[in-house]
Amino acid sequence: MTTLSREETDALIAEVLEVYPEKAQKDRKKHLAVNDQTIEQSKKCITSNRKSLPGVMTIRGCAYAGSKGVVWGPIKDMIHISHGPVGCGQYSRAGRRNYYVGTTGVDSFGTMNFTSDFQEKDIVFGGDKKLAKLIEEIEQLFPLHRGISVQSECPIGLIGDDIESVSKKAAAVIEKPVVPVRCEGFRGVSQSLGHHIANDAIRDWVLDKRDGAAYEGTPYDVAIIGDYNIGGDAWATRILLEEMGLRVVAQWSGDGTLAEMMNTPKVKLNLLHCYRSMNYISRHMEEKYGIPYLEYNFFGPTKIIESLRKIAAFFDDSIKEKTEAVIARYQPMMDEIIAKYKPRLQGKKVMLYVGGLRPRHVIGAYEDLGMEVIGTGYEFAHNDDYDRTIKEMGDATLLYDDVTGFELEEFVKRLKPDMVGSGIKEKYIFQKMGIPLRQMHSWDYSGPYHGYDGFAIFARDMDIALSNPTFKNLTPPWKKVVEDEAKKAA
Amino acid sequence: MANIMIRQAESGGLTFYLPKRDLEASIESIEFDTPEKWGGELKLDNGGSYYIDPIAKPPPSAHFPARQAPWRG
Numbered sequence: 001m002t003t004l005s006r007e008e009t010d011a012l013i014a015e016v017l018e019v020y021p022e023k024a025q026k027d028r029k030k031h032l033a034v035n036d037q038t039i040e041q042s043k044k045c046i047t048s049n050r051k052s053l054p055g056v057m058t059i060r061g062c063a064y065a066g067s068k069g070v071v072w073g074p075i076k077d078m079i080h081i082s083h084g085p086v087g088c089g090q091y092s093r094a095g096r097r098n099y100y101v102g103t104t105g106v107d108s109f110g111t112m113n114f115t116s117d118f119q120e121k122d123i124v125f126g127g128d129k130k131l132a133k134l135i136e137e138i139e140q141l142f143p144l145h146r147g148i149s150v151q152s153e154c155p156i157g158l159i160g161d162d163i164e165s166v167s168k169k170a171a172a173v174i175e176k177p178v179v180p181v182r183c184e185g186f187r188g189v190s191q192s193l194g195h196h197i198a199n200d201a202i203r204d205w206v207l208d209k210r211d212g213a214a215y216e217g218t219p220y221d222v223a224i225i226g227d228y229n230i231g232g233d234a235w236a237t238r239i240l241l242e243e244m245g246l247r248v249v250a251q252w253s254g255d256g257t258l259a260e261m262m263n264t265p266k267v268k269l270n271l272l273h274c275y276r277s278m279n280y281i282s283r284h285m286e287e288k289y290g291i292p293y294l295e296y297n298f299f300g301p302t303k304i305i306e307s308l309r310k311i312a313a314f315f316d317d318s319i320k321e322k323t324e325a326v327i328a329r330y331q332p333m334m335d336e337i338i339a340k341y342k343p344r345l346q347g348k349k350v351m352l353y354v355g356g357l358r359p360r361h362v363i364g365a366y367e368d369l370g371m372e373v374i375g376t377g378y379e380f381a382h383n384d385d386y387d388r389t390i391k392e393m394g395d396a397t398l399l400y401d402d403v404t405g406f407e408l409e410e411f412v413k414r415l416k417p418d419m420v421g422s423g424i425k426e427k428y429i430f431q432k433m434g435i436p437l438r439q440m441h442s443w444d445y446s447g448p449y450h451g452y453d454g455f456a457i458f459a460r461d462m463d464i465a466l467s468n469p470t471f472k473n474l475t476p477p478w479k480k481v482v483e484d485e486a487k488k489a490a
Numbered sequence: 491m492a493n494i495m496i497r498q499a500e501s502g503g504l505t506f507y508l509p510k511r512d513l514e515a516s517i518e519s520i521e522f523d524t525p526e527k528w529g530g531e532l533k534l535d536n537g538g539s540y541y542i543d544p545i546a547k548p549p550p551s552a553h554f555p556a557r558q559a560p561w562r563g
Binding site for chain 1: 495497500507509512513514515535536549550551552
C-alpha cells in the first residue's frame with residue numbers, strides 16, 4: 001500500500017471513529033492527528049495526557065507502575081516494598097528485564113518481590129504496624145540492603161495510612177534511608193504521574209543526602225539519566241560514553257545504586273535519554289546545582305553520531321577527538337550491518353505504539369534500515385513529547401495518543417504495515433492477523449538496542465520478524481470461520 | 491501566581507516551562523534583557539504571555555513567580 005495523502009489519512013480517522021457514539025467520537029478525535037511538520041506546537045493538533053474514558057480499551061498503566069516499575073524498581077541495592085495487596089507487585093515482578101550485576105537476595109534485589117500482602121484486617125485496622133514489622137524483618141533477613149522504598153498501592157491512600165511516619169521511625173532504627181512514595185495507582189491518568197511522584201520522592205529523600213561530602217571529581221563526570229537497562233541498554237550506552245573519555249558516575253536507574261544517585265549532583269552534565277520519566281529531576285538538578293541536561297538518542301547510527309557529537313560539544317578538544325575516533329571505529333561495523341540488512345528491509349512499513357521515548361527515538365533506527373514509520377503514538381505522553389515527535393515523523397503520517405484497542409486494530413487493518421512495534425497485549429491480535437509484531441517495551445526478550453552494539457541486534461531482530469514465513473501462511477481465526485462455512489455450503 | 495521555569499535552550503533562545511501543566515514553549519520576546527534589568531513581559535510562541543518582575547539577570551535555569559499578562563504591578 002502506498003503512503004496516504006493528508007486528506008486520505010483524515011478520512012481514515014473519520015471512518016474509524018464512525019462507530020462511536022457522537023460524544024465519544026468528539027472526544028477521541030482530539031487524540032488522533034495527521035502529522036504536519038510545519039506545526040511547532042503540538043497542542044494545535046493533538047490532545048494528550050487526558051483521562052481515558054471507561055468503556056474503551058486503553059493500554060495504559062497506573063501511577064504505581066510508573067514509580068515502582070519504572071523509576072524506583074531498577075535501583076538494585078534498595079528493597080522496594082509493594083505496600084498493599086500482593087498482586088500489584090507479584091504480577092509485575094521482573095517483567096521489565098532491568099538487568100543488573102549483583103547477587104540477588106544478598107546485595108541486589110531487582111527481581112525479587114517484597115510485599116506487605118494486605119488482608120481484610122489490614123484494610124479495616126490499618127497497615128502501619130505491618131509495615132513497621134516488615135521493615136524490621138527485611139533488616140534481619142537482608143542486612144546488606146542499602147535502603148528501603150515504600151511503594152504505596154491503591155488501598156494505602158484510600159484508608160489513609162501514615163507511611164511517612166512509619167518510614168521516619170524505621171529509618172532512625174535501621175540507620176538506612178526509608179523512602180515513602182505516595183504512588184497509589186489511582187493517582188493521575190496514567191503511569192506518567194507515577195514518574196513525577198517518584199522523581200519528587202528522589203528529590204526530597206535521596207538527591208541531597210551527600211551534599212557537601214568529600215568527592216573526587218573529574219571534569220568529565222556525567223550521569224546517564226532515564227536509561228533503565230532493559231536487556232542491557234544502559235551498559236551499551238555506558239561503553240560508548242567511556243570510550244569517549246567520559247566518566248559515568250551514575251546510571252539512573254538501570255543497574256543503578258543508591259550511592260550513585262546521591263553522587264549525581266556532583267556531575268558536570270546529565271545525559272537524559274527518557275525525557276518523559278526523568279525530565280523532572282533533570283530540571284531540578286539544573287536549577288539547584290546548575291548541572292545542564294542534554295537529551296540524546298542512542299538508537300541507530302545516524303542518531304548516535306549526532307548525539308555523540310552533541311555530547312562532545314560540552315567538553316574540551318580531547319573528548320571531541322576521541323569521539324571522532326569512536327565514530328570512525330564503529331563506522332565499518334555499521335556499514336556492514338546496513339549493507340546486510342537494508343536490502344532485505346528496504347521500504348517496509350512500521351507502525352509503533354509504545355510509551356516513554358520509543359515512539360520517536362526509534363524512528364531514526366528504522367530509517368537507517370530503509371524502513372518507514374507510518375504511524376506512531378504514546379500511551380502516556382504529554383504535549384512536550386508530541387512537540388518533539390512532530391519533527392521526527394514524516395508528513396501526513398498518523399499520530400495517535402492513548403489509542404484504544406479498537407482504533408489501533410482498525411488503523412492496522414487499513415494501513416497494512418509490514419510490522420507493528422507495540423506491547424505484549426497487542427502482540428497476539430496482530431500476529432493472528434498475519435502481521436509480525438516486535439514487543440518494543442522490553443525488546444521482545446532480546447536487546448540491548450541502544451548504542452552501536454544494540455543497533456546490530458536491532459537490525460537482526462527486525463529481519464527475523466519480517467522474514468519469518470509463518471505470517472504469510474496464517475489465516476486469522478475470524479476468517480477461518482467464513483472459509484469453513486463456504487466449504488459447508490459447497 | 492504561576493510558578494514558571496525559564497532555561498537557556500540548546501538553540502540559544504529561552505524556553506518557558508510551566509511545571510504544573512507540563513507546558514513547554516519557547517519565548518519569542520522578553521521585555522527587558524540587560525544584565526541589570528531582566529524580565530518583564532514574556533511573549534510565548536503559543537500565543538500566551540506572562541509577566542515576571544524585572545530582576546538582575548538570573549542563572550541559565552531558574553524558577554520565577556509569574557503572572558499571566560496583561561498584568562502590570
